[in-house]
Amino acid sequence: MEMRAVILVVLGLVWLCEGKFVVEMNKLRVSSPDSLKGTYECAIGNFGVPDYGGSMAGAVVYPHTNQDACGSFRDFNISFSSRPRGLPTFLLADRGGCFFTSKAWNAQTAGAAAVLVADDRTGPLITMDMPDNDTAAVYLPNITIPSVLINRSLADDIIKSLAGKEMVNVYLDWIESLPHPDDRVEYEFWTSSNDECGLKCESQMKFVHDFKGAAQILEQKGYTQFTPHYITWYCPDDYRSTKQCESQCINHGRYCAPDPEKDFSEGYQGKNVVVQNLREACFFRVANESGKPWLWWDFVTDFSVRCPMKDKKYNKDCADRVIRSLGADVKKIEECVGDTEADVDNPILSSEQDAQIGVGSRGDVTILPTLVINNRQYRGKLDRRAVLKAICSGFQETTEPAICLNGDIQTNQCLDGNGGCWEDKATNVTACRDTFRGRVCECPTVQGTKFVGDGYTHCEASGPLHCTINNGGCWKEIRDNQTYSACIEGSTSGCKCPSGFKGDGLNCEDVDECKEKLYCQCPECKCKDKWGGFDCSCSSGLLYIREHDTCIRKDGIAGSGWRTFWLTVLGIAAFGTGGYLVYKYRLRRYMDSEIRAIMAQYMPLDDNHGGYMPVSGGHGEAPGQAHHGDI
Known part of the structure; x- marks a missing residue:
């Protein structure tokens, strides 16, 4: 037993000694009294539901009794429920005496909207985490209020102001707790296929089942880029030949996981968990290469239902059946898994160990499960609504997809x-x-x-x-x-x-078209205004044509042009008659002159006697007439 404890401690700390753990912070702004006005930092608790992307306002209360909030406030007949139209109540509780989660649960059941835990020591703030003790299973999943840890000095100033009958109003601001630079969110989920680790394993598997639908919608429509990860440790060289390392590690101690039952003599071993974790990581890689990374959620949820440890089905055969049912290539996945007994590095698990190391503002991944959103570790319980709200806060404002605007959040x-x-x-x-x-x-x-x-x-x-x-x-x-x-x-x-x-x-x-004389202006027209238009009628049974503002006979001839028409016809007729008479007169005169000329040749006029002159020679001939028989 002593050797097992040593091994567990070594495995848990072997790579953490040089790592870093980042405490995720949010802002606490005091708006009153004036003596405390300002902005302070506080550490986000790793349980409850932090209001990512939003803020909360409340009035601080420090109870006269049960100041560490380790007992039920109902036993003291104390309620922190806010009055109608009043500010919500933020309970200030002292650190120590019980789990952080116990303080939050007692405050929530008494009606508080949030918990401010006053640190009891100097130095940097820590992350308030969930206990491993299974006694918390009764209330832990039901904690919904946010919890933050504040510095002792700030807590003392708040208590002093409250003792002086001053109201202390506080804003908790999570708007900038997660970066939101653009219209796509990148997030990682650090998990394990182990389903026999108690409360944490149960809560993470419930989250995976509940969140699968939202995750797949976000991924299929390109709103997010999701990557699953798996934590492994390596066994120190001095311990690789021990039974403990051999049962918990693969590839000769390079990649290890804790024993599911924490008992090396029964049930599944840590190395079984590492192999299945590797298989799930490879499934994601193959699915991602085929353009369907969201199938990972189906594989993990189906495997947990069809192949649980308690039914002794947590093995390769059951995993292969799930893989085939999803249409994935079992052979490709096995090639990715490789030889888990060989004394060589596995490229997939080696990259997973590298990814555990914190980069930039992101700390080392030390807690399972862990969610990392836009390179910032999420704090709070794994709850569909809470996580979806946190992911949605990672989108640039006004670019959130429709799923972020549903009634849940x-x-x-x-x-x-x-x-x-x-x-x-x-x-x-x-x-x-x-x-x-x-x-x-x-x-x-x-x-x-x-x-x-x-x-x-x-x-x-x-x-x-x-x-x-x-x-x-x-x-x-x-x-x-x-x-x-x-x-x-x-x-x-x-x-x-x-x-x-x-x-x-x-x-x-x-518009009064008649009054403004816009239409109906022809001589025969009669105008009558009406709403939205006018009526124009014509006298003598004529028809009004609006386009031409004129009246015409029903056979198509305009009334105002009738006289003009007949005058034109009569004018043409008169002109024709006159021309004809002139023509007749001139023709007659011409014919008279021709006849007189012809007659003058045959019967010359006697100017003296008024008769014809006799033709000479007794034989009259017309001038120019031929003399037949002349030589």
């Missing part, structure tokens, strides 16, 4: 006065959007129509479909079953009063 601040954001009550369109960080005033997109504006005082529909939402914010009125709108369909935005109305598009009024 949003703050519901929009329910109170619409969060102070713009709202159109007529159409129930609002710029208020609840997120895990609190409400955001951002003009929405409704039915494909984007609203633009500052989100606080105004939002205006924009885009080709903007008229479908509140008529694009433009004027609209219905009378006598007629609808007129100033919204311009097909345009991106803008309002313009329709024909028959005038105004700025937000307000339009009817």
